[in-house]
């Protein structure tokens with residue numbers, strides 16, 4: 049009863065408190081489209097809490113504007129714990145998958161990395177913050193063009209993009225310290241193995257299209273010998289082969 053009397057005396061303060069409570073708690077996206085808080089939450093709850101410890105990866109994920117890599121309709125969902133459609137039947141991977149693959153590659157500021165499946169360009173942007181250079185190939189031309197535009201707009205200068213069939217890798221810039229494949233293949237494409245440096249690592253989802261696949265980490269030994277390790281189960285869009293184009 050005492051509390052009710054208090055409310056009666058100060059109705060304006062009470063109303064302000066209610067407004068503050070709901071605006072602070074319900075949405076972590078700021079009024080001016082500032083996603084900083086959403087990004088911090090994503091890194092803490094989806095990535096650090098799930099065991100990703102690599103500082104460079106955590107910093108990269110905290111600074112790359114994921115919302116700039118999705119279509120306008122999905123911006124507010126950009127930091128959610130799931131993949132999102134990017135058109136043409138393709139998806140931008142779930143943030144945790146981007147993080148674990150980036151950590152597995154074990155790259156640093158000296159590394160040159162090849163990515164197969166540019167998609168939105170987000171994974172390339174994350175790697176560009178950790179590595180020296182990123183080369184990324186996309187088979188779907190409109191996605192290649194859109195991702196290139198986004199990466200230019202955001203000022204990434206150490207990423208080179210190509211519209212081609214990534215099955216063949218990018219021999220002009222090989223060998224690479226690390227290769228990341230973000231579409232699933234039934235087998236590891238031999239040209240990619242050839243273009244991996246001795247001592248290098250490749251992370252690739254292996255398995256049938258639209259079914260559960262294995263995320264495999266491939267290590268190429270100093271003498272070219274391969275060892276593989278299954279990391280977890282994943283579900284990626286398939287590596288397609290029907291729009292092949294020659295290297296530019």
Ligand code: SAH
Nearest residue numbers: 140165167168170171187214230231287288
């Ligand atoms: N790394 C992306 C996720 C892309 S989804 C991101 O951060 O958004 C996988 C992408 O691989 C799709 O865009 C698809 O078009 C592309 N892809 C499929 N087969 C390919 C191939 N043979 N060569 C290059 N890209 C391919």
